[in-house]
Amino acid sequence: MTPWKRISEMDVEGALDELGTSPGGLKEAEARDRLEIHGPNEIEFKKPHPIFRFMKQFQSLLVYVLLTVAIFTAFIGEWIDTAVITGVVVLNAIIGFIQEGKASEAIESLQKFTESYSTVIREGREMRIPSGLLVPGDITVLGAGERVPADIRLIESKNLHVDESALTGESVPVEKDPSTLREEDILRGEFRNILFSGTLITEGRALGAVISTGRETELGRIAERVKEVDVKTPLLEKIDEFSRTITLAVVSLAAFNFIAAILFGYDAVLSFLASTSLAVAAIPEGLPAVLTVTLALAVRTMAERNAIVRNLPSVETLGSVTVICSDKTGTLTRNEMTVKSIYAGEVSYEVEGVGYSEDGYITLNGSRIKEPPEPLLRILKCGLNCNNASVADERIHGDPTEAALVVAAHKGGVRERARRVDEVPFDSTRKYMAVLTEDGLIQAKGSPERIIGMCSHELTESGLKPLEKDELKDRIHEMASEGMRVLAFAEKRHSGTEIHDEDLTDMTLLGFQGMIDPPRPEAIEAVGKCKSAGIRIIMITGDHAATAGAVAAELGIETSRVLTGPELSSMETHEITKSLDDCNVFARVTPDHKYTITEILRENGEIVAMTGDGVNDAPALKMADIGVAMGSGTEVARESADMVLADDNFATIVAAVSEGRNVYERIRRIIYYVLPTSGGQALIILLSFLLAPVSPTFSASLPLLPLQILWINMFDGVFLALPLVAEASDESVLEKPPRDPGTGIVDYTFIRKVGLVSAAMAISGLAVFYIGVSRGLDVTVARTVTFTTVILVHVFYLLTARSLDKSVLRIPPANRWVATGIIITVTVTLFIVYVPGLEVIFRTSPFPSEWWGIIIPFSLTGLLSIEAEKYIMGRLKHE
Known part of the structure; x- marks a missing residue:
């Protein structure tokens, strides 16, 4: 069992004892000793020495024969012949060496060279140190917008949400808290008291103890596994x-x-x-x-x-692939939550546009809504007011889900936020967030089940009516079956200046907003071209099955069913092999599942390309005949890939296939x-x-x-x-198998x-x-x-x-x-x-x-x- 799994089952005090630390942090002398033992908090990708890279260019049987002939011609005194043959071989090696060197330089230009820093508590004092100097047992302080520098056991947290898409592929940030995990939590793969290196804090604050650094982190473990794989094109x-x-x-x-x-x-x-x-x-x-x-x-x-090719044969290899195994989040999708459907006043509205751009309108039966009806207006206001995110120039600050609600409100013409008097923050126990505005209105959003339980009436265009829970459940199920994440909204009048959990009763349900991480428009076209080229597309993601299925349908990826990670774990290898005959969408998978799927496909004679950008993609990227990483993805993914897409555009793969x-x-x-x-x-x-x-x-x-x-x-x-x-070039090349x-x-x-x-x-x-x-x-x-x-x-x-x-x-x-x-x-x-x-x-x-x-x-x-x-x-x- 990895250290973070064992420590996740301990309470905070037990975890601190296990790590040999305290809330006051390590002493400087102890930190230096641990740095000597564990080494810097870095994952090093060993670059081959230029001499070895040059010598690699001679690894060809034809070259060996030519060099043998050169030796024999020298032996019999034919020096001109010897010189010409040797010159030919060396010239060929120089060309290959220069080209691979240029590719390496292009990859390195994508790296961010700014050194990251972390806030730690040592000897009872808060200080900033380079993240590379973190050691197990360090007490770290983290806030919204920061990237987690190591594997960390939470000690304290407030409204903490973390984007783990780089590690798990799931697009929706997950909530974290320091509570001790139970066995059933671990079986479900929910480690909410652990922060993993390389993930991003989208909201809240945290205090935690470092468990592992560098190669010993989960990210480092995957990186080390990548080095073990060597595939010839x-x-x-x-x-x-x-x-x-x-x-x-x-x-x-x-x-x-x-x-x-x-x-x-x-x-x-x-x-x-x-x-x-x-x-x-x-x-x-x-x-x-x-x-x-x-x-x-x-x-x-x-x-x-x-498209930056790291070694010369890879460009041809992509042209010969028969299967592309693709991650969903950020590769086939925009990695931007978008409200697509609003149910308010017993009416279902559609929302145009994708991502955080405000281009698009709210429509009803295809017609633009110019003056929102009262129920629609109130649910948009609730989504904007009960919200801690902001959007400017298509850039967000805060939780992506809340940013999507801001954009939806702006598309409906609602831009002014009411001044907030009090707030009940979201947490996993409540499953909702509520605010009190200066005009005496409580507005709440959260899981549909929780919000509906607080309400007694529903707002319709003709006024209030008693809740019909069965009808509402059908509506929620309909939206969820389309792969949407559904949030419910409610409000009530309040005469006080503070709000508490007990105040949130007898509320009025305003309706639901359904959102999804939308497919890239160019990815839809790219999938179509791959189909005409006889290339099979398999989506492998860590997201929910319903979401994966809905996105696959929108992309045009046909599948008989959606298989999940737990289902794969319960299957024998031959059963997985059989399932690959007609299943093209895999959801809730782990890195091991991705690796296994890629390996089985290759064993079955397929030429496999794997696209992705997260740490979780790295082993499969390396195992595949050709790995294609996104330029904005993790360093582990880029170092594991044969090709890097500098523009993160899945459509570029189609051009690569053609070329x-x-x-x-x-x-x-x-x-x-x-x-x-x-x-x-x-x-x-x-x-x-x-x-x-x-x-x-x-x-x-x-x-x-x-x-x-x-x-x-x-x-x-x-x-x-x-x-x-x-x-x-043959323009019809993508019309052939x-x-x-x-x-x-x-x-x-x-x-x-x-x-x-x-x-x-x-x-x-x-x-x-x-x-x-x-x-x-x-x-x-x-x-x-x-x-x-x-x-x-x-x-x-x-x-x-x-x-x-x-x-x-x-x-x-x-x-x-x-x-x-x-x-x-x-x-x-x-x-x-x-x-x-x-x-x-x-x-x-x-x-x-x-x-x-x-x-x-x-x-x-x-x-x-x-x-x-x-x-x-x-x-x-x-x-």
Whole structure:
């Protein structure tokens, strides 16, 4: 049992003895000793050292293979090759390091750096100290508007209400008092004598003893649990799987090539060099860098839309989610109580508008009420006068429920408060609040059951009538079933200058006001878009079941039922799994329930996103494939998330889903472009060895050298593959279902396209090399012709690779970066072929101009083969 649970069952005196303190507080020496034992009252999120963050960028199987090749090339003295391969790997790591560093800076900019202070009593004196110096046993003084700095056992309180939404998800502030808890209170999860770290006091004052600080608080316990969870994103899993496939293929081909070369009688060093060439050819050296840049550009796009991505793969992951588990309060809703219905004078009125804005009117059957009838006017006045909150410029001071009553009164034209003479404050025993105004009127508000019990009559438009309690109960039930929190209002005349509990009898019932934390308008639209995108929305909240159900209905989240936390606690894991088939709303849940639901969904093969802003969301945020936190939420939530929404706008998630799906399509296009080109070069080396026994042309020399292949792969990746990132986004991407999470990058379509283009490139390269040598060209010149042909095969293939299914003639010529990349590639290639100074580096030599007549036709093979494939597959698809 956690310390605060045990201490909640003790009386005040017993709790103070347990904590080794007294109402006069600790002595300074004792406080210093306890600070030494328990440490500062802080929850530290250990940031990885920049060196470790940089080294993390090398964690890729493809990178490991490239580094191995670099070591071997250095061993045989090919230093230029070694330098280029090493440079490629380091450049890729630098790009990833810089992007993740920018994301970390953006997250840190959301933190509030102002140090908080707490009022404590030490050695009988009240003083202000930094909250970080609080220790167990400190006596603290707290008031409205302050954030609770530690877990605290109440000693004294007056009209104390605390907003625990950051911890529990419940939007309505809860009342607290120092009374000892009974066993049934604990079973219900009601710890009213405990203040939890990170919660906010909305009303009243309190004196309490610190139970736990820092990591030992409930907030700290959740933060520590978050550190234990490590989830790999689907993209990283797919890239790892893809890398293993490529690595296995490369190693197998290189080994086969080396063995074949030895068997054919080649020199061992030449055989090894050729096998290295094959490995360099087959490995898409530019792919990691291109993928990193693709994700980095998506990160920048998301940042412009107020979504800060903390690690690069997360932007794609959100595009692949199948389920979004969302908190309600502050995420799907505005976290602003709003009066939506008023029952007065036996008439039900609707209230327009949301939150603390005064935009909107009170209406009856859709028509605005310009002059409120007497019963409506009096209930609005009662709500305004029996109230300690204030609202200015949509900002509130005081309890959110009372602020909602102020706004409702203003919408009805009631703005002037009567001067207060006396007050009976609200507490959990009374369940009501009452005031006496200077005109001799007692006005009261509170729970419907309590207020109705004080009344003998009800005000109607025609005057007073005796209470009909059954009819009123039906009205209350009707409002509560719509998820509203219902308050009742009453008044009576009084001749004295003070009021007491016994004065509140024989009152006149004015009616009821029903309020709710309304959904964000943009969230309703976002939920609709997620539906069309085939993404399931599950609401997981700590609020009441009726409220959760009503909000879900308004948002458009369909569910067979609303399951509560106590019901989940009584269920076995397999029962929870079954309930997830058709239940999309969970209410009154604990952090453990949220974690369990997310874990079960992932085990069932779903790609899960979790949104939230409270401490209670953190474990599930970390467990989910991608956690999405609100920028204004708790630090624990932000540190646990993969993505932070700076504008707290749920609709931003829809933009992230769209961007994520388009990122995957871009990545798929890039891989479909890069891999065939690498495969073709590998085939050139492999086939040249296999042809060596039957053709002297290939027995003497290689058609391409490792450095030339490496240059083609890297230059191609930057100037030809990278422009594919700029292809226009598919606007209909949210009208399609999520892709199957089990689908890998390598599929039948991938193999078909890679095979066709690889074969076409290999045939073109080998053919021009053979023709060149046969016609008397020097080997270096013939190799240069092959080098140029391979590059131009890439160039022409790029034109059709912009779309996986559309013909090159049907692809809109809107991507100017493709044309730019082609111009740069052709220009640089001409420089390499014809500028004498570059032949030393690239080992090339100029060839006669008439050879362009041979190069160009052979360069079209990749384009023509894929165009034929698209045509045939298109015909088969429509048959």
